[in-house]
Amino acid sequence: MxxxxxxxxxxxxxxxxxxxxxxxxxxxxxxxxxxxxxxxxxxxxxxxxxxxxxxIKLAHTLKTQQTPLPPWPPNTAPEEKLRVFVRTMLQRMLGQHDLCWTSRLMTREMLQPTLASKPLVEEFIRPQFDMLLSILDEMLPPATALHRRQKIAFSIIGQCLHYRISGEFVAILIPEDERRAGFSIDDLEEHIVNFSLAALTELARDPAHSWKYTPHGKA
Amino acid sequence: MxxxxxxxxxxxxxxxxxxxxxxxxxxxxxxxxxxxxxxxxxxxxxxxxxxxxxxIKLAHTLKTQQTPLPPWPPNTAPEEKLRVFVRTMLQRMLGQHDLCWTSRLMTREMLQPTLASKPLVEEFIRPQFDMLLSILDEMLPPATALHRRQKIAFSIIGQCLHYRISGEFVAILIPEDERRAGFSIDDLEEHIVNFSLAALTELARDPAHSWKYTPHGKA
DNA sequence: AAGCGTATAATACATGTGTTTGAATCTCTC
DNA sequence: GAGAGATTCAAACACATGTATTATACGCTT
Incomplete structure (x- = not known):
């Protein structure tokens, strides 16, 4: 007792x-x-x-055991791995309403880091991040610089995270009926994977970027 | 006084x-x-x-007058508009250290909405969101469904927001020297615009998505 | 059954909070 | 320059919070 x-x-x-x-x-x-x-x-x-x-430790434990890093069959296509990765991330953050306090807690830690943040990142976030990086490795030209791969990873993570962080704002921006129609977890998964794979495809196809983008408007 | x-x-x-x-x-x-x-x-x-x-009202005011919706020259390319949009967003959130409390305040409102959230969204967020949507309109096939355009907009916003929200986590994940080398505002701007334009290019090139992605792993 | 360690309960205490008060000071008009 | 209103100040109040203390009830060994 x-x-x-x-x-x-x-x-x-x-x-x-x-x-x-x-x-x-x-x-x-x-x-x-x-x-x-x-x-x-x-x-x-x-x-x-x-x-x-x-x-926070408990949130940790619950999260990792509830959705462990899925062990893929040996020859899984990286596109499929990315899909599962995104799905898992969305599911963790938006699904499971009884356990979603774990992700809300982690979100708070992000915004206002405490002493617990560093171990949290090292033990829980970094493995996920490295896994995403390794998935991307399979899809990108081998010479892609590390910082590029990292930023691509953040682009994917950012897309997923957005619906947890700004969920309330999304709810205000998009009327409810429309939200129900096109913003289910499945819809979001499909969109984020589509969008990211499209980007990766095009980046692989034309690493020089045909629209010749340059930073300061001197394009 | x-x-x-x-x-x-x-x-x-x-x-x-x-x-x-x-x-x-x-x-x-x-x-x-x-x-x-x-x-x-x-x-x-x-x-x-x-x-x-x-x-919050003040944050409002400061933000809108400090970086007003930039009025483009009449025939600006949508790619250029998108670039400026992303740059403005990043600049607002990461630059201007003396005024960056405004975006931190708004981030808090997102996470834990108060009564002030709704007007905040309607008066400040929605105009930006609509502007981004109209930029995307110029680059997407005319028949693109509204909810698709909205999700694409969120993908771009999410990428930018990530560096404000999870900035501390990024700082832990990426060692400082590497961060200095590839994660300046200019670097992030370049990457996010590259990534998003690549996605838009590929989506426009092949609206059917050649990798035949379908949601539940039955691809 | 007695005694012991443990878990729970009710209460008390010190601290820090938002808020109020009433006097002191300043600013401006006449 | 005097007075009235506006503003600042130091002190105090009422209250809620985190924490500590004490007392009681329970389970277990001997």
Missing amino acids: SDDTRSRILAAAGAIFADCGFEAATVREICRAAKANLASVNYHFGDKETLYLET | SDDTRSRILAAAGAIFADCGFEAATVREICRAAKANLASVNYHFGDKETLYLET
Whole structure:
């Protein structure tokens, strides 16, 4: 039963921290939501801050075990891998409403990094990022500079992330009926993969960029 | 001089609200930063919340007048318009360190919408969004469905926004020397425009998508 | 059944918060 | 220059929060 209230507190804290942020969330609210006594957070975790860190660790764990890096069959086409990657990312961020506090929590960490950010990136984000890079490797000319591959990776990640971060703004910009019609997770997956593969195809076809783009309007 | 402290408070509040969020920011800290008395916030604004709303309005105003929708010469190529659009967006979000609290504030509103979000979107975001849509209109097959154009617009916006939102994570992922070498605003502008134009070119060249992508892995 | 360690509960305390107050100071008009 | 209104200031208030303390109930060994 000790473990019971402990994990109840963790779950409640996850959702509330994700909603309100560390400072705005109150121990009292968390305990009320967890149906636990006010003192239990102090008993089980010492103080509010280590409860927060513990919550982030949990988000970590849940995320990785809930959607592990999928092991592809040996000869999977990189296009297919990219599709699965995008799908997984969107699913993690927009699907699973009961567990989506994990991504909201990570989003908060992005915006306002705490001490937990660095290990979070190293243990959870970087493997994903490297995997995306390796997928791109298979589709790009072998001599493509590292920083180019990184920026392409960020372009793909940014497209996915946008619907988590700016979801509320999207909801205001696009009327609901239209949103239901063309902005389901499947729709977004199709679009992002289409868009990104189109870009990669064209970049591979014409690495010199026929429209001769140059930075400062002197084109 | 009344107006002086009033605007000093507004400026300080903007930066601090952007850094800490509404709840975590304290009136005392704001007044200390503004070199104003603690009571002045209440005298000039009534309470903390209307100070916050006033701050958002100011962010609004500053942003629109600082980088107004640029009026293109009549026959500007859409590619060039897109370039300027992306550049403006990046510049607003990453450049101008003294005024970048405005975009951080808006980012916060995205993540945790308040009552101010809706007017913010309608008055400030939607015009930009519509302008981007009209630029895309010039480059896409005329029959392109609205929701496709919207998603393409979000793909471009998402790429730009990513460096504001996840900037800290990018900073951890990419070692500093590499970051300096390939992730300046100019570099990002070039990449995002390249990537997006490549996608648009390929989508226009082959609207049926030669790699025959279909959503559920049955390709 | 007694005693012990553990988990929970209710309460108390110190601190920091937004807000208010009333006097002091400044600014401008007459 | 005097007075009235506007503005600033230091201090205080009421309240909510994180944390600590104490007491009680439970499960387990002996």
